[in-house]
Amino acid sequence: MDTPLIEFKDVTKRFGSRTILERINLKIYEGQVTTIIGLSGSGKSVLLKHIIGLIKPDEGSILFQGEPLLKMRKSERMAKLAQISYMFQDNALFDSMTVFENIALPLLETTSLGKTEIASRVMARIEQTELEDAAHKYPSELSGGMQKRAALARALVTDPRIVLFDEPTSGQDPVRKNAILSMIAQYQRKFGFTAIMVSHEIPDVYFISNRILALYNRTIVFQGSPEELENFDHPFKDEVIRSLEGLQQELTGMYSKRQFKVMHHAQLTQRTRGETYSMVVFTLDDSDAIMTSSSHEAAKRTIQSMGKYIDKHFGAIGGFSTRRQTNQFVTVLPYSDLTEAENILNDFAHDFQELGMKDGYEGPERRKTSGGCIELLIRAGIALGQPIAEVESVIDAAESNQKEIARLRCDVRG
Amino acid sequence: MALDENSHELRSSKPPWRLGMLLTKPFARIGRSTISWVSNLGASAIFFMLAFLKILHPKQWSKIIQQIYYIGARSTMIILLVSLFTGMVLGLQSYTALVKFGAQGALGTLVALTLVRELGPVLTAIMIAARAGSAIAAEIGIQRISEQIDALDTMRIDPLRYLISPRIVASIISFPILTAVFDIVGIIGGYISGVLLLGANAGTYVYRVQTSMDMKDVTDGFIKSIVFAFIVSTVCCYQGYFAHMRTDSHGAKAVGLSTTSAVVISCVLILVSDYVVTSLLIRG
Structure with a gap:
């Protein structure tokens, strides 16, 4: 396989005396949807925040296209990280700004584009995410699903190469969960970005993921396709997957x-x-x-x-x-x-x-x-x-x- | 069995070091609080410097104007009200006291100097801290706990530049202007109570106001108001920005406590720094 877009080598992270991640080794490839699965509180979001540079590892290194991020010059590292967008679990939309202003914010603050160009790019994303009617509304006036779409539009407005999704379906009903996962898969195909998602929506994420990373007991115990995960023999399977996976799918009423x-x-x-x-x-x-x-x-x-x-x-x-x-x-x-x-x-x-x-x-x-x-x-x-x-x-x-x-x-x- | 009895005795007797610990505990607590206070002061100073260095960024101007509106313009009404009644009370009390010595002619001098040198800058700063400072701390605190500040980081927007720097600049601009408003309206308030209500001589009042003040009084008052602007804006922004780091509470409660702390610390620091600055200016 090609050089991974992102690679973790023996990454360890501690908060005080608590070890959250221990000698994490993982690879993420360009153009794929990679999903990190694990139970709540297992450190999935911490792992994701390492990728975007919000948290730095205590030990080990994170490689971006084979180069260690921390050994790069600051400008080079910032340029690499600028290619990444992050969609927060609770959307993190600015509640004092309208949807339009929220989506325009990264362009207004980080580029030298003119107002007309920014407006046209923002409107394009608003149309693609079907938020035309909500463009001048505040986030508190929108439904949960629309807020997710607004957050996605904001994440995509800078044409990122990588988009990180932190539990994008949390707190949603089964219909919306599937709608959001389909939306991510759809936009990933459409825009061609590399999607890295944290989720415990099993088996729903299998349908849209190329690769699954399983986080268990502070470390990655599995990396591979959803099909390979089916044949994976590990306590993770019993303790995590079977507890998360319902007997029948919530949306369709069918078997997993x-x-x-x-x-x-x-x-x-x-x-x-x-x-x-x-x-x-x-x-x-x-x-x-x-x-x-x-x-x-x-x-x-x-x-x-x-x-x-x-x-x-x-x-x-x-x-x-x-x-x-x-x-x-x-x-x-x-x-x-x-x-x-x-x-x-x-x-x-x-x-x-x-x-x-x-x-x-x-x-x-x-x-x-x-x-x-x-x-x-x-x-x-x-x-x-x-x-x-x-x-x-x-x-x-x-x-x-x-x-x-x-x-x-x-x-x-x- | 003998060993058990011995061990029970050992457990029940108070070792001598426990008494020592009890005696030194209050000192340890004072020491911890002092270290925490000093480290917070240092962190606030670094926080202020980092934000201040970003004021010249080209995308700042619209945000600064917006913050001048929120911090300055929207505080005008409360400043007008407080200054008018402060001036009136000052006129009333001073006139009553001065009449006893037959010195009611000095009313204008007393009201003007008290307002311009002390009450104007101090009360203006306290009022802005209570009105705008609390709002700053609460707004930034909520942005922190709802991950909006983390979102700025992920979008490569420097939160210090985007959120803090415009508020500091807006405070530095707004505080002296509002202090000037306070001084003028306060002097008018003194005129209303002293001259119009109590019958002091109008010409004497205005003449005394004009002649008793020199430019140094005005500039000293403005210097104080700028110092207070630094203090109020830094303390309120700092308390909100680090609301999530509080050890005594989390979430919405942390924001509430940060807002309270912002106002209380600002008011205390305004009074402490007022003494320090006044003593420096008097020597100068």
Whole structure:
């Protein structure tokens, strides 16, 4: 792999006699979403504050593109740190300033740009984060989700190379949690920054993270992909992940990825050769367009609704499902053949088109408020699996068989 | 068993060093408080110097004007009210006392010199400390505990330059102007009570006011007001800025205590420094 963008080498931090971080070694790569997970009070925020220079290590070194930060000249170090933005857990918006003034502040104070240029850059970020109506409101007049977006807009206004997110979903309800995580993933893809996030929202963060760093007992015990974490055998898994991860996901009511794998293994791999099962893969398409042109709320309500209707139709006949990616669901029908699976899928498509999408989308009402137009496209594919087959290969086969089962465009007639 | 009994005796008897500790405890406490006070004084001086060195930054002017409005302009009403009644009370008391000696002609001299040399700078500083100083400490304290100051750091905006420096400059500009206002309105207040209400001679009052004061009285008063501006702005900003470092409380309570400390310390330091500066100016 390339040289890490940020690397910690044996970093130790103590506050008085308390050791918070002990010989931390970690690597963060450019262009990725890296999430630091761990229990509350385990030192995740302290670790993040080391990256931006708010806290200095007692021992060890922090390397920026291979160079130790503390050995750089002050001007060089400041230039490197200026490429980093920080989104605070409680947003840290200036409550005596409007949203516009908050977002403009770093440009006004740290650049020599003219007022017109600053205003145009700020308005661009305000539009991208859908805060047009809130631009001249004070933070106290906004909802929690809007405050998060304002904080994100402020963090992004200087076009940073790295954005640090300190527990961006804390104190939010399940719908908003997912909306915020989707928003981070969406903007990370759109602007291409390196995202470093501190969170204990497991498994939600798996969907958007390229790399997971596990902080346990003052040190990093795991670095790798979310898939690698599934096979990680360590007390961290029992004590932290399983305590944080609910049996079923709060938003969709489905099983977590890990639970899904356990059920898949328990129900299918014990069967005799020749027995088959069906696998259905659903994909919510154009979700990027949903995120940008309209509200995250509508998209999340649609995902929530999909979870409900998938469970209604497929759960009734013994099926079990999980959310595989932000916009993808997988359902296993252990006792159904292809014909039966197709019939159930048709019933689902009809029911969801008629009722389910209305739950998440208010048609002309949404268009009036946002000025944008939402288009949802749901594709589904079925494949036959055998107990001996790898689950991933069956999912791939189902994915390749996908076809459109439901579509909704906004009604321009109002 | 014998060992147990012995050990019980050992535990129950007071070792001689405990008596010594009890006797020295008050001295230790005084010593700790003195060390803490001196180290806070040193830290405040460094804090002031670091903020003061940033006043010439090109992006400061709009913030300084804004702070002059908050610290100076918005304190004008309270200064007018306090100075008017201070002058009136001074006129009333002085006239009553002077009449006993047949020296009511000296009323103008007494009122003008008392106000310009002492009461003007001191009461103006105390009133601004109570009104604007408390607001400064509370505002900065809240910004500290809600991580807004950390946010400035992460945005590469120097908090001392952005928050502290404009307030210090605004205080240095506002205090002498408000002191001048206090002096003038106070003299008018003395005129109202002494001349208009008690019947002292108007011409004598105005003549005495004009002739008894020289330029040194005015400049001495202004020097004091500038010293008080440094003290009030530094103490109030320092208390708010380090509200999170308090050992006696946390969060909102820490902000409340910092605000109280800011006003109390400012008032005490105003009176102490008033004596020091006055004695230096009299010698000079």
